[in-house]
Amino acid sequence: xxxxxxxxxxxxxxxxxxxxxxxxxxxxxxxxxxxxxxxxxxxxxxxxxxxxxxxxxxxxxxxxxxxxxxxxxxxxxxxxxxxxxxxxxxxxxxxxxxxxxxxxxxxxxxxxxxxxxxxxxxxxxxxxxxxxxxxxxxxxxxxxxxxxxxxxxxxxxxxxxxxxxxxxxxxxxxxxxxxxxxxxxxxxxxxxxxxxxxxx
Numbered sequence: 229x230x231x232x233x234x235x236x237x238x239x240x241x242x243x244x245x246x247x248x249x250x251x252x253x254x255x256x257x258x259x260x261x262x263x264x265x266x267x268x269x270x271x272x273x274x275x276x277x278x279x280x281x282x283x284x285x286x287x288x289x290x291x292x293x294x295x296x297x298x299x300x301x302x303x304x305x306x307x308x309x310x311x312x313x314x315x316x317x318x319x320x321x322x323x324x325x326x327x328x329x330x331x332x333x334x335x336x337x338x339x340x341x342x343x344x345x346x347x348x349x350x351x352x353x354x355x356x357x358x359x360x361x362x363x364x365x366x367x368x369x370x371x372x373x374x375x376x377x378x379x380x381x382x383x384x385x386x387x388x389x390x391x392x393x394x395x396x397x398x399x400x401x402x403x404x405x406x407x408x409x410x411x412x413x414x415x416x417x418x419x420x421x422x423x424x425x426x427x428x
Contacts, residue, residue: 257362264359269315270305272354276384279324279342279351283315287336294338298329300345303355305338318355322346348387364395 245253270283283305285294295311297304300323306314320342328343344351350363390400399407414420 258365261359261361265361268358270354274351276350277344277347279344279354281316281338281340281342281354283338283340285315285333285336285338289333289336291333294333296331296338296340298324298326298331298340298342300324300326303340303342305340316355318357321351321353321356322349348383364391 270281272279272281274280285307289307293308295304295306295308295314301320302318303320304314304317306317323345325343325345329341331338331340333339350366352360352363386401390402393400
């Protein structure tokens with residue numbers, strides 16, 4: 229008589245996470261992300277088109293006191309007298325448009341505006357070795373969304389929907405469309421066997 233090995237529960241058998249538990253997990257993730265972002269030597273925010281970085285350098289500091297380099301895929305901000313200790317330096321999360329990226333200094337604060345090459349995606353971080361934010365949780369300001377023309381707005385809304393679906397392990401709008409087409413085709417051709425049909 230063969231002894232059967234104990235069954236290891238698969239992910240399918242795993243109990244569903246309750247809404248309260250999911251909320252607790254999300255809250256902890258938010259708090260961790262917030263703490264990591266607050267520890268950075270700068271504050272940053274983004275729209276789909278640009279990234280804004282603010283660095284407090286202290287009153288009395290002039291532009292000539294700083295070494296600021298904005299390249300297509302690289303950013304460096306340092307005091308000229310402390311070149312070996314940059315405030316921020318590294319490979320950018322994504323490429324930027326050099327001609328449209330600028331920096332200014334005002335009242336002891338450096339303001340850097342980076343224009344994204346791809347104006348249809350969120351950045352996870354400013355430089356690649358810094359902590360990431362969860363881009364699936366980003367909610368663009370409604371006013372900003374309403375500023376977009378119809379076609380761009382629907383593209384952004386579709387992209388946000390797809391990001392949320394992906395995060396939840398659900399089909400994207402494109403996959404849902406294909407499933408809908410297959411269902412209609414099945415209804416029109418009940419004599420055909422679609423049990424092994426794969427969606428590409």
